[in-house]
Amino acid sequence: MKRIQMTLLLLLCSIVILSACGGGNSGNSSNGKQGETAAPSNNVGSKDNEGSKDSDLPEVELIWYYGVSQVSPDQQKIEDEVNKIIKEKINATVKLKPIDFGSYTTKLNTASAAGEKFDLVWTANWAFNYDENVKKGAFIPLDKLLDEYAPETKKAIPSFTWDATKYKGEIYAVPNYQTITSRYGASIRKDLAEKYNFDTSTIKKIGDLEPFLKLVKENEPGITPLMLTGPGTKFEPFMYGYDDSGVKIGDTTFKTNTMEETPEYKSFVDMMHSWFKKGYINDDASTVKQIDSVYNGKYATSIESAMKPGYEAEKKSNNGGYDVIGIPFTEATTRRTSNITTLTAVSRTSANPERAVQLIELVNNDPELYNLLSFGIEGTHYEKLDDKTVRVTKGGGYVAQNWVFGNVFNGYLVEGQAPDTWEVTKKLNESAFVQPTFGFMFDDSSVKAEFANVNALKAEYEPLLMTGTVDPEKYLPEYQEKLRKAGSDKLREEMQKQLDAWVVENGKK
Numbered sequence: 001m002k003r004i005q006m007t008l009l010l011l012l013c014s015i016v017i018l019s020a021c022g023g024g025n026s027g028n029s030s031n032g033k034q035g036e037t038a039a040p041s042n043n044v045g046s047k048d049n050e051g052s053k054d055s056d057l058p059e060v061e062l063i064w065y066y067g068v069s070q071v072s073p074d075q076q077k078i079e080d081e082v083n084k085i086i087k088e089k090i091n092a093t094v095k096l097k098p099i100d101f102g103s104y105t106t107k108l109n110t111a112s113a114a115g116e117k118f119d120l121v122w123t124a125n126w127a128f129n130y131d132e133n134v135k136k137g138a139f140i141p142l143d144k145l146l147d148e149y150a151p152e153t154k155k156a157i158p159s160f161t162w163d164a165t166k167y168k169g170e171i172y173a174v175p176n177y178q179t180i181t182s183r184y185g186a187s188i189r190k191d192l193a194e195k196y197n198f199d200t201s202t203i204k205k206i207g208d209l210e211p212f213l214k215l216v217k218e219n220e221p222g223i224t225p226l227m228l229t230g231p232g233t234k235f236e237p238f239m240y241g242y243d244d245s246g247v248k249i250g251d252t253t254f255k256t257n258t259m260e261e262t263p264e265y266k267s268f269v270d271m272m273h274s275w276f277k278k279g280y281i282n283d284d285a286s287t288v289k290q291i292d293s294v295y296n297g298k299y300a301t302s303i304e305s306a307m308k309p310g311y312e313a314e315k316k317s318n319n320g321g322y323d324v325i326g327i328p329f330t331e332a333t334t335r336r337t338s339n340i341t342t343l344t345a346v347s348r349t350s351a352n353p354e355r356a357v358q359l360i361e362l363v364n365n366d367p368e369l370y371n372l373l374s375f376g377i378e379g380t381h382y383e384k385l386d387d388k389t390v391r392v393t394k395g396g397g398y399v400a401q402n403w404v405f406g407n408v409f410n411g412y413l414v415e416g417q418a419p420d421t422w423e424v425t426k427k428l429n430e431s432a433f434v435q436p437t438f439g440f441m442f443d444d445s446s447v448k449a450e451f452a453n454v455n456a457l458k459a460e461y462e463p464l465l466m467t468g469t470v471d472p473e474k475y476l477p478e479y480q481e482k483l484r485k486a487g488s489d490k491l492r493e494e495m496q497k498q499l500d501a502w503v504v505e506n507g508k509k
Contacts, residue, residue: 057091060352066122068098074397085369090358102289112138119350125337134167139345141170150361164339173343178408179308181432182338184239185328188301203327213280216300227299228285230463240264243435269465269472276468285467296320309424313416332432364406374402391415440502450487
């Protein structure tokens with residue numbers, strides 16, 4: 001009898017063990033957190049996994065917000081094709097939510113503050129500000145999720161670029177890997193330079209543009225000599241020998257400066273006002289948010305901050321088809337901000353963060369999906385000139401910026417870009433001048449009120465001063481005084497304190 005009881009007991013134990021090994025959770029995460037799902041065991045989007053789908057993954061719908069120059073009429077066609085791919089690869093669908101860059105920050109701030117549920121969201125240092133949203137808790141940390149669900153993406157991006165995304169040691173967004181350098185300069189229309197036999201080699205710094213602007217103003221009615229956009233026009237410290245933390249390049253004491261108090265800042269705004277009065281700058285410069293179809297082909301010069309290899313071809317496509325000549329004013333530099341100009345984060349309201357990161361992995365490693373998002377449908381929105389290069393169909397019904405979605409090195413080149421553009425870009429990424437305070441991130445937690453007040457003043461005064469719309473003799477002293485009252489000196493002191501500690505911690509002196 002005891003032998004029979006023992007046999008039955010062993011049989012029961014075997015059934016229990018087999019049941020546990022078999023799962024039975026229908027793909028839900030074993031930790032029981034809401035919305036979490038199990039990942040496939042192999043890498044999503046890799047060649048080994050191409051065309052496969054883990055049957056344990058329940059279907060989910062993801063929502064993805066990102067910026068575009070303009071929302072395209074064929075957007076739904078693109079979404080339908082995108083969903084065919086991701087349904088097959090990760091058993092998900094995505095609702096694409098493109099918003100024009102001009103209103104992107106306002107709309108996303110509203111959606112985030114309201115607790116709207118979405119999964120992926122494009123963010124940057126210049127739109128829907130990455131640092132601000134990390135500090136507000138708008139995004140979730142991604143370190144563990146990347147290791148588990150996006151290992152190929154993590155491996156493809158340099159470690160120092162990941163370091164630029166970190167806040168208190170954690171990653172909160174995935175860089176859309178492209179050029180990670182800044183190179184400041186200007187672009188001028190090639191046809192106009194040739195028409196007036198203008199020697200572009202004479203332009204070494206921004207002030208040297210004036211003779212060309214004068215020529216355009218006097219001889220080309222209907223053409224704006226210099227096109228500026230209010231929020232997009234900035235005083236660039238590196239053009240004047242400072243880094244992003246306000247430290248003069250070469251200053252081994254790492255003394256930070258309030259840029260608005262420097263002579264270089266005053267020189268810049270004085271020049272802009274002089275040009276505005278002479279009619280070189282568009283009248284609506286302080287209020288216009290982006291260069292749209294109204295200005296395409298109707299301006300001669302623009303200021304550039306990211307003169308990446310092959311950028312002239314992109315410039316041509318959004319300036320009425322006119323070729324441009326790029327004129328750099330600085331060497332290429334890599335800095336924290338140039339590494340966070342375009343990122344994809346996972347919203348704190350996401351119901352499926354694991355699947356959202358799987359989609360990031362797929363977009364960054366599946367060229368078919370990446371190029372579909374970036375260029376649309378072959379034969380309708382573009383034609384292939386060769387295996388690497390496409391010609392975008394003018395008025396074809398779909399326009400997007402490839403650097404919004406993922407790793408641009410997986411994508412096509414556009415007509416006019418040299419075949420080695422990606423190779424040259426990668427080399428430049430690795431060889432660019434590294435700013436002395438690269439990696440330093442200011443923590444405003446002890447000066448939140450001052451930080452907010454100063455930024456509010458910048459938003460009010462900078463579009464006016466940077467575009468030359470107002471007289472700096474009156475408005476610059478007024479602006480400086482208001483900044484001091486708002487706490488700019490306290491901010492500088494706090495930044496210096498943190499910077500001194502960072503310098504010691506990183507062995508800078």
